[in-house]
Amino acid sequence: MSTVNVSRRNFLKSSTIVGGGLVMGFSLTGCGGTRLLPVEAIEGAYTANAFIQITPENLVRFYCPRDEMGQGVTTGLGTTIAEELDVNPQSLDIVFAGVHSDYKNPAFGVQGTGGSTAMGAHYYPLRQAGAAVRDLILQAASQDLGIEKSQLSTDDSYVIANGQRLPYSQFIATAQTLTAPDLETVQLKDKADFKYIGKEAPRLDGMQKATGTAVFGIDVDLPNMYHAVVRRSPVPDAALLSFDKSAVESMPGVTDILEISGGVAVVAEKYWQAKQAAEKLKVEWSEVELSSIDQAQIKADFKEAMDKEDGPKTGELGDLDAGFESASSVVESEYWAPYLAHAAMEPMNAVIRIENGQVDLWSGTQGPIGAEGLVARTTGIDSENIRIHTTYLGGGFGRRGTLTHIQEVAEIAHLTDKKTVQLVWSREDDIRNGFYRPASLMKIKAGVDDKGEITAWQAKRVGGNITPETLENILPAMIPGMPQALINAAVGASNMVFNNWSVDHSSIEGLYEDYYVPNQEVSHVTVDHGVPLTFLRSVGHSYTAFAKESMMDELAEKAGVDPVQFRLQHAKENPRLNGVIKVAGELIKQMKPAAGHHLGMAAHHSFESSVAQIAEVSVEGGRISVHKMTCIVDCGLAVTPDVVKAQMESSIMYGLTAVLHGELNVDGGAIKESNFHDYPILRMNEAPEVEVVIIDSDQDPTGVGEPGMPPVAPAVANAVYAATGQRLRSLPLKLTS
Amino acid sequence: MIEFTLNGEVVKTDDDPNTPLLWVVRDTFKLKGSKFGCGAGLCGACTMHLDGQAVRTCILPVSQVAGKNITTIEGLGTPDNMHPLQTAWVEQSVPQCGYCQSGQIMSAAALLENNPNPSAEEVERYMAGNICRCGCYKRIKGAIMSVAEGAELAYDATATTEVNS
Known part of the structure; x- marks a missing residue:
């Protein structure tokens, strides 16, 4: 794929030279700056806007602004734009957009994918973009054919005129001379007229992924490409003291052994050669504070902070003391959630090529703009001369928003004469040198009165915060020119703020918001031993829902109220959550679990969507088996319903790994686990049947990739309690027989 | 030099005989459909067929497949002719x-x-x-x-x- 740089000031806005192979972009948003759209120069093609190209063969190409990590974003966004453009999404040619301000995520203001934002943020902008192109084609057809626009219609990339089907491509030469309609006022379809949105259809990337032809970052292979493997300190932030390359430098294929900021890089002609050499390399690392820390210490420090320290508060409502006084019973419980690794199937990797002052970087990331910034910062090459080529992501789950591997590969190519380099992390690198879901100790103390109303809710969480760490990782990427000292100052300031005055919302999100309680308070104590932290699917909700929904069952039992009823009476002010709980209650009534099987339910609102789940489990010889998960989701309009189902299935399996297996332990400051033998992932023989109910809604679409995960742990824990009478408050769930 | 049959074609490689088949297929023969997931035979992303049996090729030295038939996802079916x-x-x-x-x-x-x-x-x-x-x-x-x-x-x-x- 080639990208054309043509100075935009030489052309009129939205002009295109058809036939010359020159393509220039214009900004849909009006804030495109001076950078040209990184679209392919296709002979004779019409670049209608940042998202749509139509070729002379009437092939419609969609430049997908978000990254595909399995969440089905190409299918979802492709269907959205295709609906208004009136093209069957199945025939779209979808490519991943390069870096440009037109491809910003409207939810973030930068080009990144995450937070279950894609569909909600792009639903209107992409429909408008599609409708504008269809309108241009119709205007052009009207002019070319001499037929009133009102007499023309469209069907699957054809204009229908007097009963004749004429391809869109027939009108692209005229269309490019016309002015696009205003996006804010362009006529959008009535929902009743949708042909593709809301309908069942296969996902658009299925064939590539079933035939091994989908290109992931690790599959990129260029002429004269060298392969790099990096040895990193097992203890985060330990400094490199020395390395002895004498035994390694003469190994077959090895070309370079060099220090980079993350450790020692070994470069070879082939991956396996680099890998063998890196393993043999003798490296010494410094001792840091974390080096003396193990898991028991972390847990003890968390517990001490929970019992003895006070931290900043948030979510205060009413009078907590009065609330507890009016309670007829008070329940107080502590819940633990460990560090987790994302363990995406594709280990971190990237390919870089530096040639004639131009950098090309191929990788599947959740932040192409961040990749560009890190490459610029590392190589000193201006962003204008850096092209980021986004591939498919072999899983993301939040991990591919942190891009130290991009910096590593850029350093290697920058510091050596090997200008085309692929860096591949091993699974051990992924588990041991990653960024993790923070461990959390949570306490909830709640009171309930004799009418079954919760009178007081006091929650506290102890653990590290991801925002300072995120700043540390994102600032150098977003602001390549920012000096390290300033970055350190910003990170230090954010640490100070969260340690003393304010609560990092992502640390406690989901701990108190879902149910109405007149008297409540959330407090937070930061205890951070220096284990690297980042977002993991559903972020804070991934552990807070476990505490909150376990406590709801504990309280309901104390109050002698049915757990569904108990939740309903406290969720009156949250209609979406109320709705899914109500459906869950109706389904539970119809369920007839087999002998020895027990049910548990949980519900949670996150990423603007609500999900309730019912777990059917059995316990035999201390072993928990999950037989079936029933999932009710309200995510507004389900644009691609099968993708919504798939994401619920996926979140349930991801959640079950955390419930049944997921646990990282720190030993001498290092992560003890290393691969799938000691960090097991749920396998098919443990996978339950899943049934998904999507609430029919015509509200705007909301998050889907993450909200299915938070209810999994508490639903299973509540079912295990029903089965055994043991209330398990620590993840992963382990029965004491 | 190790010779084996890859998707019906006889191929030869002078890669180190200890190199796992996965890397020979990916880096030397440029077939990228088979994936690296764990390097320890634990995840199955690298699965190919050796004389019709599924094998984990991230831990299978290429020397072990001399004279054998190897089939990868590319040999199972193609976009135009899917299995x-x-x-x-x-x-x-x-x-x-x-x-x-x-x-x-x-x-x-x-x-x-x-x-x-x-x-x-x-x-x-x-x-x-x-x-x-x-x-x-x-x-x-x-x-x-x-x-x-x-x-x-x-x-x-x-x-x-x-x-x-």
Whole structure:
């Protein structure tokens, strides 16, 4: 794929030279700056806007602004734009957009994918973009054919005129001379007229992924490409003291052994050669504070902070003391959630090529703009001369928003004469040198009165915060020119703020918001031993829902109220959550679990969507088996319903790994686990049947990739309690027989 | 020099005999459909067929396949001529991120080759060697069962044609 740089000031806005192979972009948003759209120069093609190209063969190409990590974003966004453009999404040619301000995520203001934002943020902008192109084609057809626009219609990339089907491509030469309609006022379809949105259809990337032809970052292979493997300190932030390359430098294929900021890089002609050499390399690392820390210490420090320290508060409502006084019973419980690794199937990797002052970087990331910034910062090459080529992501789950591997590969190519380099992390690198879901100790103390109303809710969480760490990782990427000292100052300031005055919302999100309680308070104590932290699917909700929904069952039992009823009476002010709980209650009534099987339910609102789940489990010889998960989701309009189902299935399996297996332990400051033998992932023989109910809604679409995960742990824990009478408050769930 | 048959073609490599087959196929023969997931035979992303049997090639030295028939996902079917399992995968929207799916399909194809009509439990037991982090297990099982019950298998894992290289 080639990208054309043509100075935009030489052309009129939205002009295109058809036939010359020159393509220039214009900004849909009006804030495109001076950078040209990184679209392919296709002979004779019409670049209608940042998202749509139509070729002379009437092939419609969609430049997908978000990254595909399995969440089905190409299918979802492709269907959205295709609906208004009136093209069957199945025939779209979808490519991943390069870096440009037109491809910003409207939810973030930068080009990144995450937070279950894609569909909600792009639903209107992409429909408008599609409708504008269809309108241009119709205007052009009207002019070319001499037929009133009102007499023309469209069907699957054809204009229908007097009963004749004429391809869109027939009108692209005229269309490019016309002015696009205003996006804010362009006529959008009535929902009743949708042909593709809301309908069942296969996902658009299925064939590539079933035939091994989908290109992931690790599959990129260029002429004269060298392969790099990096040895990193097992203890985060330990400094490199020395390395002895004498035994390694003469190994077959090895070309370079060099220090980079993350450790020692070994470069070879082939991956396996680099890998063998890196393993043999003798490296010494410094001792840091974390080096003396193990898991028991972390847990003890968390517990001490929970019992003895006070931290900043948030979510205060009413009078907590009065609330507890009016309670007829008070329940107080502590819940633990460990560090987790994302363990995406594709280990971190990237390919870089530096040639004639131009950098090309191929990788599947959740932040192409961040990749560009890190490459610029590392190589000193201006962003204008850096092209980021986004591939498919072999899983993301939040991990591919942190891009130290991009910096590593850029350093290697920058510091050596090997200008085309692929860096591949091993699974051990992924588990041991990653960024993790923070461990959390949570306490909830709640009171309930004799009418079954919760009178007081006091929650506290102890653990590290991801925002300072995120700043540390994102600032150098977003602001390549920012000096390290300033970055350190910003990170230090954010640490100070969260340690003393304010609560990092992502640390406690989901701990108190879902149910109405007149008297409540959330407090937070930061205890951070220096284990690297980042977002993991559903972020804070991934552990807070476990505490909150376990406590709801504990309280309901104390109050002698049915757990569904108990939740309903406290969720009156949250209609979406109320709705899914109500459906869950109706389904539970119809369920007839087999002998020895027990049910548990949980519900949670996150990423603007609500999900309730019912777990059917059995316990035999201390072993928990999950037989079936029933999932009710309200995510507004389900644009691609099968993708919504798939994401619920996926979140349930991801959640079950955390419930049944997921646990990282720190030993001498290092992560003890290393691969799938000691960090097991749920396998098919443990996978339950899943049934998904999507609430029919015509509200705007909301998050889907993450909200299915938070209810999994508490639903299973509540079912295990029903089965055994043991209330398990620590993840992963382990029965004491 | 090690010689073996790759998707019906005889190929030769002078890679170190200890190099895992996966890296020889990916880096030397440039077939990228088989994936690196764990390097320890734990996840199945690298699964290929060795004389029709599923093997984890991230731990299989290339020296072990001298004179043998190796089939990768590219040899199982192509976009224009898909194996029935691949068709089922597409129709039932099995993949999510898709990274593990080549290995899943190669395992499934070997299973059906040996046991054309497996029970659900047999499918679960056999496929437990392949991890899918996106958790597509329900659909993987469904796709395998639909092919097992329905379509005829046209694919012959042991077929070889000699090609001069």
